[in-house]
Every structure is written in C-alpha cells, then in structure tokens.
Amino acid sequence: MPEPRVAIVGAGPAGLRAAQVLAEASLRPLLVDEGHRAGGQIYRRPPPGAERPAAALYGFEAGRAQALHDLADALAPRVDYRPGTTVWGIAPRDPDGFDLECLGPDGHGRIAADRLVLATGAMDRTLPFPGWTLPGVFTLGAAQIALKAQGMAIGRRVALVGAGPLLPLVAHQYAKAGATVVAVLDVTPLAAKVKAAPRLAAVPATLAKGVWYTMRGALRRQPVRSGVRAIAVEGAARVEALAFEDAAGRRHRVACDAVGASFGLRSEAQAADLAGCRFAFEPVTRQWQPERSGQGRSSLPHVYLAGDGSGIGGADVAELQGERTALTLLADLGRPRDPAREAHLDRRLARQAGFRAALEAAYPYPHHLVEGIADDEIVCRCEGITAGAIRRTATERDASEMNRLKALTRTGMGRCQGRVCGHAAAEILARTLDVPVETVGRLRGQAPIKPIPLREPA
Amino acid sequence: MSGLFHRLATRPGAAIPFTIDGMSAEARAGDLLIAAILLHRHSLRRFEFGSGERAGYCLMGACQDCWVTLADGRRLRACTTPVEPGMAVITGGGDA
C-alpha cells in the first residue's frame, strides 16, 4: 500500500513540529504555508533584504526562534514545502481524502491529501471603538509585525491598547527598538493580574513575560495603565490623538500618530470549518473553535489539529501540540508508538493548560468596550456596516443567528470573511437580543476563505 | 504630508525606485509594499464603501484592508507583497 499523503496547513511552531515528527517517520509531508518563510506569527522571519540578528528581532525568544528556523531549514529536503501558498478551499474527496485548493507563486493548484494537520494559528481579536478605521490604527499584532518583519514602527508617536499579554510585550519590544511609545493602556483591571500572579509564576512561558513586565513595572519609561475604559481615537484624516478614561474615571488625551490596539487572539479556524470539523464554544475566550482532543484529533477521522488555530495556547503549547498531534497521526496509521514520549508531552501540555487558565484570568474579557459601541460605529471594516444596522436588523428583522444577520446586512460577507468583524458582531447581536453569545452561533466558513486576486503578483 | 511608518533599523540593501500617484519614491530591498507606501504617505487608498482613507490594519494577510491598485491594473495585498522596482501605485487620495 502506498504511503498516505499528509498535508500540514501552516508552518508556525505547531505545523513545523508536526512536520518534524512526520519527516522522522519518512512520510514526507506536504507543508503549505501562506507565509513566504516558515516560522508563523511569533517567529516571523523578515523578507530577504530585511534580515536582522535573531536577538534584535526576538529578544528573549531568540533561542527558540533560532531553533525553529534551523528546524525549518533542516526539514527542507524531507518535506514537500510550499511557501507563499494559501489554501483557500478544502473539499472532501471520496472515499476519505481531501482536495486542497491552493494559490501559490505558480498560480492555482489542487492538491490531494489523505490526511490533514491543520495548524493555521490565530490573529488579533478586535473590537470597534471611535476612530478605529482611521489610517494609523492597526492591531497590536500588526505593530509587532512592522517591527519584526520590517524593522519599522507603525508611527512616530505610538499608543498601544490591549487586553492580553501581547500588550506589554509589544510595548517592551517597541521601547527596546527605540520607538516612541506615548501610552500603554490595558483595558482589563490590574486586580485581575495581581490575583492571577501566584498561579502564573508556576510555569515560565513565552506569553507570561508580558505579565511580568506589567507586574514589575519593567517598562519604566512608559508604565502600563490598567483598568482603562472608553478609548477613542481622534483625528480628521489620520490619527491625531487617543482619548481614554483611567481606572479612577478621569479623562485623558494623548497626542499620537499611530495606535496599535486589539483585545486577545482569535483562532483562524476557517480551514477546519471547510474540512467539516465540528466546533465548540470556548466560554473563557468567548469564541467557537474546532473541537480538539488532547491527542490532537478533530471530530473527523482524518483531520488533526494543533496550535492556536484550535485553542489559544501560545507558542510553547503550539510546539508541544504539533509534536503530540503528529504522534497521534502516526499511531492511527499503525506505526510503532513511543508511549514514553507521548506521556512526556501529555504531562507538559497539562501543566501548560493550568498556566493558560491563569493567563486568561489575568486578562478578563473587556465587556465594557462592547457595551460602549455606539450605533454609528463601523463594525464591518470591509463594507462600513454599523453597529446600529446590526441592532436594527436584530430587532426588526428577527436576525437571531449570525448567518441570518450576514444574509440580511452583509456583515461577515466582505473581503475579510468576518475575520475582523465576526466576533464583535456576535457580541453586539447577543446583547441586543439579551441572550448568551453562544446562542447566536458563528459565521460559517465559505470558500474562498481568502480573496483570490484576478491577477497574481509576478 | 508625512508618512505613517517610521524606519528604526537601517537597511543595507539596494534602493528600489517606485512611484506613488506619479511621484517618485524610494524603498529598500526587503520592504513590503505597504511599508514602502506608508513610509511616505499616511494611507493606501480611499475607502470604497464610505468616507475616509485606509492604511491597512493587521499586516498579516487577514483583514484585506491593504489592497492597492497599480497603474498596470494589478490589484495587490500590500502587506504580503514585496515592493518591486518600477511599481506605480495609484492611491487616488489627495495626500500629496
């Protein structure tokens, strides 16, 4: 019997570790990644010409970043690596495989695979606030990417706003790189971080570093303000200032020309949706994610999941899950097992899960931001659909579910396919109807999950 | 008017000439198209569905807020496209 063809989607920490295990077993997996260079979000590598030393790019994660990049290079001859290639469609193929619709440097192509490992990662979770569509407002992740991939700051006077460990991390990275950071605003209360601190101390992990910066006041030049509310960007044609209310209720206004703002992460799960995976609502981070067993199985027999795409765990968890998931896949193929290695990974993942819970507790969901979204605020950046339109449609046209809301208002139908607006729209819809957010469901993924340009860049 | 992005790390690579609304501009090898434009301008294009301009948002190919048009008719996602010599970007904005 010929070897089964395994396709891994995503070459971040999770996908690369999965590829390593499968390559060790001489399976020669296909590794498809939209990025031009392997590494994923956190260990993003600059494009050729923009390289800088690992220590400058990744700070205290330089060692891990280097290890993963070395792994990617070492794997090259043993995997079928397709960089710069987007999987925009996945269709089941009889009797039990999949066709991946891809767009890469050489144009369109269809790739057949018997088994899938989906390691598609996450993106910033965003919420609308006044002025968030002005040129100069980016996500926190974008602020980090500008620095890591381009050696640039998003502005000359940058304000950063967040509700997760990425906030102090980016603030630290910007300050270290010599950028001018004029405000670091955490929209979650300090008390939550103080309370979670003892549990956070248990495991040293990448994302915890940010909390430590907040706690220890390591950002001496620009301390993090916690418990901030009512943020609003001001400006005529571009960002001119950021206004906010501090924890004591005082209003402030800081002049700036760029803002990096986002509120936690959301799983990039549209590929899993197209493959047919069953989703479950994750109540702590308030999002729908494909169901993943501890060993990496999805609800489907031949689809496996790893990393932030199926649950926000950060880079270390992504690596562990990538390895664990690939071992499960090998076991399912009837390959010899290594129970000691599996048990070791399971123990480390269990420790990380406890830690992750503490991290989520340190940054509780910012309900006050959702409550403050005015009717005239744009929710859908792609087509300019407002919160008022969503609320009116909910009450007047009986849109009690996200896909009906989409059909009636086009929210989530634009170019981003609901990646940016989907979360906020669900929260707004649920509040309008006064029901728990999970009852309004989730936007179903549809091919193409990313826009396919008519003409490709040369 | 001044640009949005601010270069912190020097770039040893070759200079790459391109144009924005017919005006010549210079980028460096390794610059993504979005960065090349935003070093000079505060936006990429006018917003198609309302007032104002757009300058990108996620920088990771997810939000699709950074599409730009070239004079040769190509439409590109600027945050995932490296700048190339001779690209002629049309922003349609008044931001000279």
Ligand SMILES: Cc1cc2nc3c(=O)[nH]c(=O)nc-3n(C[C@H](O)[C@H](O)[C@H](O)COP(=O)(O)OP(=O)(O)OC[C@H]3O[C@@H](n4cnc5c(N)ncnc54)[C@H](O)[C@@H]3O)c2cc1C
């Ligand atoms: C902008 C950003 C910055 C972050 N910074 C940090 C940080 O500093 N520290 C930290 O601990 N965590 C950070 N995170 C969290 C981060 O998601 C994880 O730490 C880690 O990168 C997760 O690894 P992963 O392998 O699951 O996914 P990722 O690293 O996100 O890798 C997923 C890969 O899949 C590719 N992909 C997705 N969909 C498709 C598709 N349809 N077709 C082809 N390829 C696809 C993506 O291009 C990407 O290369 C950040 C997240 C984001 C979004």
Ligand code: FES
């Ligand atoms: S800035 Fe979001 S896709 Fe380019």
